[in-house]
Amino acid sequence: MTAILTLKAVSKRFGAVVVADNFDLSLEAGEALGVIGPNGAGKTSLFNMIAGAIRPDAGRVLFEERDISALSPSQRCRVGIGRSFQIPQPFSGLTVFENLCVPAFFGNTRSNIEVEKRCVEVLDLTGLLPKANALASSLTLLERKRLELARALAGYPKLLLLDEIAGGLTPHECEELVVVIRQVRATGVAIVWIEHVVHALLAIIDRLLVLNQGRKLVEGDPRQVMASREVREIYLGVEADG
Numbered sequence: 524m525t526a527i528l529t530l531k532a533v534s535k536r537f538g539a540v541v542v543a544d545n546f547d548l549s550l551e552a553g554e555a556l557g558v559i560g561p562n563g564a565g566k567t568s569l570f571n572m573i574a575g576a577i578r579p580d581a582g583r584v585l586f587e588e589r590d591i592s593a594l595s596p597s598q599r600c601r602v603g604i605g606r607s608f609q610i611p612q613p614f615s616g617l618t619v620f621e622n623l624c625v626p627a628f629f630g631n632t633r634s635n636i637e638v639e640k641r642c643v644e645v646l647d648l649t650g651l652l653p654k655a656n657a658l659a660s661s662l663t664l665l666e667r668k669r670l671e672l673a674r675a676l677a678g679y680p681k682l683l684l685l686d687e688i689a690g691g692l693t694p695h696e697c698e699e700l701v702v703v704i705r706q707v708r709a710t711g712v713a714i715v716w717i718e719h720v721v722h723a724l725l726a727i728i729d730r731l732l733v734l735n736q737g738r739k740l741v742e743g744d745p746r747q748v749m750a751s752r753e754v755r756e757i758y759l760g761v762e763a764d765g
């Protein structure tokens with residue numbers, strides 16, 4: 524299969540803090556990868572380097588085998604990278620539908636009818652159709668999370684970066700969101716999902732990567748990774764003896 528995303532020997536540091544240490548990553552089209560790691564491990568910085576918000580000190584980022592290292596965040600959006608942020612910040616004075624129009628119209632040559640159709644499709648997929656005309660400021664936390672996902676989807680991404688989208692939700696709300704993300708996945712979009720709510724991740728992903736201090740600590744089958752000595756050590760603070 525073709526790699527949709529490749530990171531080659533990416534390094535980044537902020538002063539003495541290393542957030543990526545000669546880091547390699549490959550993701551196939553349609554694949555779902557989970558990313559966990561302790562606070563400060565470099566997870567959001569990884570997204571920032573994929574989405575173009577920060578530039579690595581060294582290394583390259585490839586999307587569908589094209590080097591996108593020099594592209595701006597908006598150009599990366601246009602090639603097919605969508606992103607949701609840890610703290611949803613919708614345009615609170617606009618309606619839910621209008622919030623989607625912004626990324627759906629941005630920087631493309633699609634007709635109004637096509638873009639409107641896309642917005643309705645995404646609202647339906649994310650369960651927000653009944654709220655289409657509500658002001659974003661009136662939404663509950665779960666609805667704002669749905670809107671965050673919908674805004675990332677509105678720009679026709681082939682790769683979706685989800686940053687702790689389940690954070691702060693009740694277990695029941697989290698289950699509802701997992702149902703939506705599963706539906707998104709079924710449309711063929713590749714997903715990289717950073718999440719501390721591990722059971723939500725495990726319901727979706729094919730592969731799990733554990734980051735620590737900008738390095739890949741362990742990666743592979745999600746359940747095997749969760750049961751690994753390395754994960755027990757960093758999360759439980761125990762010196763596992765294997």
Ligand SMILES: Nc1ncnc2c1ncn2[C@@H]1O[C@H](COP(=O)(O)OP(=O)(O)OP(=O)(O)O)[C@@H](O)[C@H]1O
Nearest residue numbers: 537540541542560561562563564565566567568569
């Ligand atoms: N722009 C920046 N300038 C300076 N330091 C930064 C910058 N961005 C991130 N850092 C530092 O880099 C480290 C990694 O941050 P990052 O947000 O990538 O971690 P994370 O794994 O996402 O953590 P969390 O789980 O707490 O969100 C942290 O120590 C953070 O303070």
